Structure formats: structure tokens, C-alpha cells
Amino acid sequence: xxxxxxxxxxxxxxxxxxxxxxxxxxxxxxxxxxxxxxxxxxxxxxxxxxxxxxxxxxxxxxxxxxxxxxxxxxxxxxxxxxxxxxxxxxxxxxxxxxxxxxxxxxxxxxxxxxxxxxxxxxxxxxxxxxxxxxxxxxxxxxxxxxxxxxxxxxxxxxxxxxxxxxxxxxxxxxxxxxxxxxxxxxxxxxxxxxxxxxxxxxxxxxxxxxxxxxxxxxxxxxxxxxxxxxxxxxxxxxxxxxxxxxxxxxxxxxxxxxxxxxxxxxxxxxxxxxxxxxxxxxxxxxxxxxxxxxxx
Numbered sequence: 001x002x003x004x005x006x007x008x009x010x011x012x013x014x015x016x017x018x019x020x021x022x023x024x025x026x027x028x029x030x031x032x033x034x035x036x037x038x039x040x041x042x043x044x045x046x047x048x049x050x051x052x053x054x055x056x057x058x059x060x061x062x063x064x065x066x067x068x069x070x071x072x073x074x075x076x077x078x079x080x081x082x083x084x085x086x087x088x089x090x091x092x093x094x095x096x097x098x099x100x101x102x103x104x105x106x107x108x109x110x111x112x113x114x115x116x117x118x119x120x121x122x123x124x125x126x127x128x129x130x131x132x133x134x135x136x137x138x139x140x141x142x143x144x145x146x147x148x149x150x151x152x153x154x155x156x157x158x159x160x161x162x163x164x165x166x167x168x169x170x171x172x173x174x175x176x177x178x179x180x181x182x183x184x185x186x187x188x189x190x191x192x193x194x195x196x197x198x199x200x201x202x203x204x205x206x207x208x209x210x211x212x213x214x215x216x217x218x219x220x221x222x223x224x225x226x227x228x229x230x231x232x233x234x235x236x237x238x239x240x241x242x243x244x245x246x247x248x249x250x251x252x253x254x255x256x257x258x259x260x261x262x263x264x265x266x267x268x269x270x271x272x273x274x275x276x277x278x279x280x281x282x283x284x285x286x287x288x289x290x291x292x293x294x295x296x
Contacts, residue, residue: 133220
């Protein structure tokens with residue numbers, strides 16, 4: 001089962017995908033010298049926001065601190081296991097979806113330590129296009145949702161069918177005339193939301209913040225009971241690395257940015273098709289004062 005965000009979604013253990021950092025200058029000799037140093041391994045979640053975190057952090061480590069980096073795409077549970085073992089040094093976006101795992105590695109085994117807040121508050125909920133909400137303001141109160149079941153097709157759209165959402169339980173608890181329907185993937189979900197908004201069609205969908213699509217497609221959130229809490233996203237480091245990692249550790253503890261910043265990089269990756277490394281380089285080049293603050 002995939003774990004993505006607390007209480008609602010997740011990514012399954014994906015096959016490892018090692019993604020190297022920027023190409024090293026200096027020819028073969030330079031690359032060999034770099035290879036002799038142990039890289040900082042950053043776990044990368046599959047969603048664009050998580051890719052943005054890892055890419056920007058890797059760019060700064062490599063280009064400002066001369067620290068080699070390896071980014072590895074992992075499911076959240078697997079990332080925590082490797083963080084405890086020391087084969088991963090950093091998790092930069094944790095949604096609190098695995099409290100039992102946090103207790104095991106942070107409190108009991110003391111193999112992982114907190115590295116502070118990412119600076120972003122995460123939230124999941126149900127949404128309709130803003131245009132539909134403006135024409136039908138009553139739809140934003142869950143108690144009125146059944147009145148709009150016909151217009152909304154009686155479906156609640158979500159992404160990957162393997163995401164462990166609470167939507168079915170919420171529909172049952174609130175006695176709503178809807179059925180959760182999987183778009184097939186996050187990309188397919190984004191495509192359906194954007195398509196409905198462009199066509200002026202009504203749609204009820206599961207969605208989350210931060211997400212780069214929010215800057216392009218205005219959505220209005222349904223006021224549900226407190227099924228989906230707001231989560232202050234956290235960073236974690238391997239405990240041994242945190243003791244001995246020097247300037248790299250200082251930077252990773254200082255690394256904090258806004259949802260707007262993350263969305264800007266994520267949109268370059270998912271919306272414009274840039275590689276994470278190229279998107280990170282562009283953002284870092286355009287935000288020197290922010291980077292300087294991280295390096296103080």
C-alpha cells in the first residue's frame with residue numbers, strides 16, 4: 001500500500017531510481033576525485049513538490065558547498081527504513097503519514113533526528129472548480145453536496161488507485177451520493193482537473209496543497225468535517241550524518257521555503273517538462289538572497 005500524505009494517500013515502494021546531480025566539471029580526474037567522497041543521499045518522493053525540494057537542495061550542496069549528492073526515488077516507508085540504516089541521509093518532506101515509523105526510528109532506536117520544518121503546510125481536501133462554486137456557492141458546504149450529485153456526476157475523482165485515501169469512509173460517514181473514482185495517476189488527475197476547468201465543466205475532486213496546478217487552475221475547497229488535518233511538513237536526517245555532516249547538515253537544517261517557491265519549481269518540472277536539475281538551477285539563480293540565507 002502506498003503512503004503519501006497522512007490519513008489519505010501514499011506511494012508504494014518504488015524501484016530505486018538513482019539520479020545523479022549536476023555533471024561534474026574537470027574531466028575524468030575531477031569525476032574520480034568526486035566519486036571517492038561519500039555522497040549525501042537524499043530520498044526523493046514521486047510527486048513534483050518533493051522532487052523540487054530534493055533538486056534545489058542537491059544543487060546548493062553540489063554547487064555552493066562542493067558536496068556530492070545522490071538522489072534516490074523511494075516510497076515513504078522505504079525511505080524511512082534506509083534513513084535509519086544510514087543508506088539515506090535526508091528526507092526533506094515528511095507528511096506525518098507514518099507515526100509508528102517516526103516513533104521507531106526517532107524515539108526508540110534514535111537512528112533519525114528531526115531537522116526542522118520545511119516551511120510548508122500541507123493539506124488535502126475535496127475541491128470543485130472555482131467558477132462552479134461561484135455559480136453555486138451552496139456546494140462548498142458538504143451538507144449540500146447531495147443536491148449537486150446530478151451535476152457532478154455522482155463521482156469523487158482521485159488519482160492513483162493505489163493511494164490509500166479515506167474518501168470511501170467519508171462518503172459513507174456523511175451519507176453522500178458519490179462514489180470515489182480513480183483517474184489512474186497523479187498526472188491523469190491533473191489532466192482531468194485542468195480539462196474540466198478549461199471546458200467550464202463541473203467536477204468534484206480530491207486534491208492537495210501545495211501543488212503547482214493551483215497557480216493555473218482556481219479551485220474552491222468543500223468545507224468538510226476535520227477528516228484531513230493541516231500538516232506542518234518536516235525534514236529528517238540520519239542521526240550519524242547529523243553529527244558528522246558539517247556544513248551540509250547546517251544547510252539542510254536551514255533549508256526552508258514557501259509553498260509558492262516549491263510550486264514554482266514543481267511547475268517547471270511537471271508543467272514545462274524541465275528536468276529537476278535544470279528547474280533547480282533556474283530557481284537558485286533567480287533567488288540568490290534566499291540561498292545566501294540558507295548558507296549563513
